[in-house]
Amino acid sequence: MTIAPSPTPARSLRRRILRRGPDPSDRDRAVLVLHDVTKQYPNGKVALRDVDLVIPEGDFVFLVGPSGAGKSTLIKLLIRDEVATRGDVVLDGQDLARLPRRQVPKMRRKIGIIFQDFKLLPTKTVWENVAFALEVTGHPRGQIRAAVDRVLAIVGLTAQAQQTPSQLSGGEQQRTAIARALVHDPRLIIADEPTGNLDPLISWEILQLLLRINELGVTVLMATHNADVVTALRKRVVALEEGRIIRDEVGGAYHRED
Amino acid sequence: MITFVVFSIRRAWQGFWRNAVMSLAATATMVLMLMLLAGFWIIQTGLLAGLEFTEQKVEVVAYLQPNVTESQVTALRGEVEAMPQVDAVVYVTRDDALVRFQESMQAQGREDLTQYLDSNPLYASLEVKLVDPAGIRVVGDALREDPAVRNVINIEDLVDRVLTVTNILRTAGTVLLIVVGVICLFIIVNTIRLAVFARAEEIEIMRLVGASDAFIRWPFVFEGAFVGFLGAVITLAVLAAAAEPLSGFMVEFFRVLPLQVGSLTRDLVALVMGAGVGLGVLGSWVSVRTYLIR
Numbered sequence: 001m002t003i004a005p006s007p008t009p010a011r012s013l014r015r016r017i018l019r020r021g022p023d024p025s026d027r028d029r030a031v032l033v034l035h036d037v038t039k040q041y042p043n044g045k046v047a048l049r050d051v052d053l054v055i056p057e058g059d060f061v062f063l064v065g066p067s068g069a070g071k072s073t074l075i076k077l078l079i080r081d082e083v084a085t086r087g088d089v090v091l092d093g094q095d096l097a098r099l100p101r102r103q104v105p106k107m108r109r110k111i112g113i114i115f116q117d118f119k120l121l122p123t124k125t126v127w128e129n130v131a132f133a134l135e136v137t138g139h140p141r142g143q144i145r146a147a148v149d150r151v152l153a154i155v156g157l158t159a160q161a162q163q164t165p166s167q168l169s170g171g172e173q174q175r176t177a178i179a180r181a182l183v184h185d186p187r188l189i190i191a192d193e194p195t196g197n198l199d200p201l202i203s204w205e206i207l208q209l210l211l212r213i214n215e216l217g218v219t220v221l222m223a224t225h226n227a228d229v230v231t232a233l234r235k236r237v238v239a240l241e242e243g244r245i246i247r248d249e250v251g252g253a254y255h256r257e258d
Numbered sequence: 259m260i261t262f263v264v265f266s267i268r269r270a271w272q273g274f275w276r277n278a279v280m281s282l283a284a285t286a287t288m289v290l291m292l293m294l295l296a297g298f299w300i301i302q303t304g305l306l307a308g309l310e311f312t313e314q315k316v317e318v319v320a321y322l323q324p325n326v327t328e329s330q331v332t333a334l335r336g337e338v339e340a341m342p343q344v345d346a347v348v349y350v351t352r353d354d355a356l357v358r359f360q361e362s363m364q365a366q367g368r369e370d371l372t373q374y375l376d377s378n379p380l381y382a383s384l385e386v387k388l389v390d391p392a393g394i395r396v397v398g399d400a401l402r403e404d405p406a407v408r409n410v411i412n413i414e415d416l417v418d419r420v421l422t423v424t425n426i427l428r429t430a431g432t433v434l435l436i437v438v439g440v441i442c443l444f445i446i447v448n449t450i451r452l453a454v455f456a457r458a459e460e461i462e463i464m465r466l467v468g469a470s471d472a473f474i475r476w477p478f479v480f481e482g483a484f485v486g487f488l489g490a491v492i493t494l495a496v497l498a499a500a501a502e503p504l505s506g507f508m509v510e511f512f513r514v515l516p517l518q519v520g521s522l523t524r525d526l527v528a529l530v531m532g533a534g535v536g537l538g539v540l541g542s543w544v545s546v547r548t549y550l551i552r
Contacts, residue, residue, distance in 0.1 A: 079466065108468035119463055123276045135269075136469035138262065184467070 030054050030090075031188050031219045032078065037087035039073050039243075047073035049243040051087070055221060057187070060214045062230045063223040064254055065240035071223045074240070075192055078221075079111060080104050092187050109137060112181025112189045112218075116196035118173045120165040120180075126172075127152065127161040130180045137184070151179040154216075155209060171202035178209060182218070189213060191222040195229070203229065227254035262472070270480035273457070280453040281485060287449040288489030288538070289496070291442040292530050296497060298438045299529055302431045303522060309424040316391040316417050320401040321381040321408045330406045331382070338386055341400065343393025348385040355380040381408060391417055443537060450482055450541030454549075461549045471550050478542040486538025490531045497526070 032055040039048040048070045055061055063071055076082040077089050080096045089096045092110050099107060120129050127148055134144045152158050155175040165173050174194060181189055191210060195203035207229055214220045224230060230237060230253065237252030238245055247256060274281045322331065331349060339347050350358070356378045363370050372378075386397055394417050401410050454461075464474045 102470075105465075105468045105470040108466065111468075113466050119459065119466075121460055121463065132463070133467035135265065136464045136467060136473050138265070138470075138473060140261065180467070 029056050031057050031059075031092060032221070033088070033090040034074075034077075035088045035090070037077065037084045037089060039070075039077060039082065040085045047243055048077075048084075051243075051245055053238060053245065053248070055188075055219060057219055058214070058217055060211065060220045060235045061222070062233075062235055062237045062252075062254075063221060063240065064225070064230060064237060069240040070243040071240055072192070073243075075113075075190055075223060078188075078190060079108060079113060105137070109184045110187045112178075112184060112186035114174070114177050114181050114189065114191040114194045116193035118165070118177045118197075120173055120176055122165055125162050125164055126157055126168070126176045126179075129165070129176055130183050133180050133183050147183055148179075151182045154182065154213070155179045169202070170198050171205055174198065174202075174206050175209060178206070178213070182213060186218060188219045188221065191220065191224075193223055193225065195224065195226050200228070207233070230254040262476070265473075266476040266480050269477035270484055273477060273481050274484055277453065277456065280456050281481075284449045284453045284485050285489050285492070288446055288485055288534060289492045291446055292489055292493040292534055293496065295438055295442050295533055296493060296526060296530055298435050299526065300522075302435045303525075305427060305431045309428060312420065313391045313424060314387075316388060316394060316413075316420070318386040318388065318394060318397050318401065318410060318413075320384045320386065320404075320410045322383060322406055323408045324381060326382065326406045331384075334404055334406050335384060337404075338384065338397070338401065341393075341397060343389055343397050345387040345389045347387070350383045350385060352378050352380055352382045355382065391421055439533075442533070443540075446537040447541040447544060450485070450538065451545040451548075453485075454478060454542065454545035458549065461546070465549075474550065475543070475546045478546045479539055482538035482540075482542030483535050484538070486534035486536070487531070489538070490534030493530050493534070494527060497530075 032053070034051050034053040037048055037051040038046065040046045051070075051074070063074065065071055073082065077084055077096070078091065080089075080099065083097055091107065094103075094107060096107070121132065124132060130151060131144050131148045134147060139147075149158070152161055155178050157172060157175055157179060160168060160172060165176065168176065174197075178189075178194075189210070194210070195206055198206060203226060210220055210222065211233075234251040234253075236250045237247065237254070239247040239252075239256075335347050335349060338344055356372065359380065360370055360372060384401070386401070388394060388397065395414050398410050398412070398414055401407050461474055
């Protein structure tokens with residue numbers, strides 16, 4: 001199965017050139033900057049060591065690596081579920097370690113997160129699941145209606161709006177989750193194994209959707225084990241192993257090609 | 259602010275009905291616990307009233323010398339009434355004593371033996387009601403020292419024993435009520451914790467999409483308050499329905515007690531409502547907190 005990589009907008013292409021190394025001038029343009037980040041858990045396990053990573057706005061990055069390499073820890077640091085033991089995690093110009101607890105929810109609204117297990121509420125319809133993200137962040141109802149309709153159109157679920165997750169296929173459920181992640185107009189979409197539970201055909205469908213969202217200007221960071229997808233798309237690939245970044249290349253494959 | 263309150267209440271209402279099984283289980287537990295609490299509270303109130311009634315019966319009777327003069331009696335009476343332990347003093351003359359004796363004999367259907375007597379053999383007495391039965395020794399001793407007093411019936415030891423028993427009962431009742439209260443607290447809080455736990459994923463999603471703590475917490479708190487309110491209303495309805503047959507059964511018992519049904523009902527409604535809503539709110543607050551502190 002082959003799928004042609006979508007044409008890359010000139011804007012992202014320009015940014016891509018700046019990708020390597022934490023050049024201070026990058027910080028302004030970067031959605032995400034990690035500088036010398038180390039994370040040690042209370043039990044002594046070191047999950048990340050001296051990680052440097054800059055993700056410019058509009059980038060599409062694959063985060064790959066074996067289980068236990070530190071991908072989940074990295075994502076937890078980005079949503080400030082955990083705080084780095086050392087180093088800076090700067091999201092959209094804000095240092096997460098210095099962010100007061102009360103500001104964390106506001107920061108999270110700049111991020112849309114997608115999980116392998118979708119995390120949809122089974123008692124709510126597709127429409128309500130997406131609207132939920134806006135309701136619980138205090139948006140007025142009038143605003144919610146328009147925003148939800150818009151993102152459901154983007155992911156192509158307008159017709160399924162009134163169905164509950166149990167009536168949907170896996171791909172449709174993940175598209176609902178993507179719509180929910182998108183409804184806040186996030187700066188960054190973090191997808192944690194979004195295709196882990198889906199068959200190859202549907203996986204490609206989800207990937208195309210993420211690529212399209214990326215084209216709309218949203219930065220995407222996708223952690224995955226799906227080697228076919230990573231190798232075929234030739235996007236930027238960041239590989240983690242034992243808590244270190246061992247490879248960071250544009251147009252990379254899932255495995256090292258020497 | 260108003261948007262927030264409306265949002266919280268709407269979400270609480272939705273939350274209650276969308277998780278109907280859990281919510282109704284929590285409400286049922288709430289009802290059972292509140293009934294237990296209300297039952298024990300009624301028993302405790304009855305017990306206290308009974309004890310008070312018993313203690314009110316305690317009085318010091320001082321028999322006076324046969325040759326005592328009216329002015330001596332008045333002086334003694336004034337002296338005794340001035341004591342802080344004394345509530346009231348009733349002077350029973352010899353004639354009064356005779357009448358009482360005759361009446362009590364008649365009431366028991368026995369023959370009036372006094373008709374065979376030439377003169378009244380009874381003594382005049384002062385019946386001293388006490389503010390608190392614990393004061394019996396002081397009052398008794400004071401009366402014994404007065405020359406106008408012939409003798410004072412020694413019931414101090416008996417009263418001491420009665421007081422020991424009533425104090426034990428009072429303490430035991432209070433301790434039992436507190437224990438039942440604590441049991442209710444834990445069971446209700448834990449039931450609500452389970453109901454919240456069943457929705458841990460919902461809370462997690464709220465956190466991930468950037469809901470502030472208040473937006474996560476308050477709908478659950480309102481829902482807890484609603485469970486408590488509903489539980490209290492059901493409990494009170496059941497108690498009201500049961501009150502009629504129960505009071506018919508207990509009327510003889512309660513009539514003699516210094517109880518006011520009006521204030522009893524008011525206190526009971528306040529207790530059940532307060533405990534229901536209070537525990538509901540507390541349970542939700544504590545349960546949601548677990549998910550927020552991270």
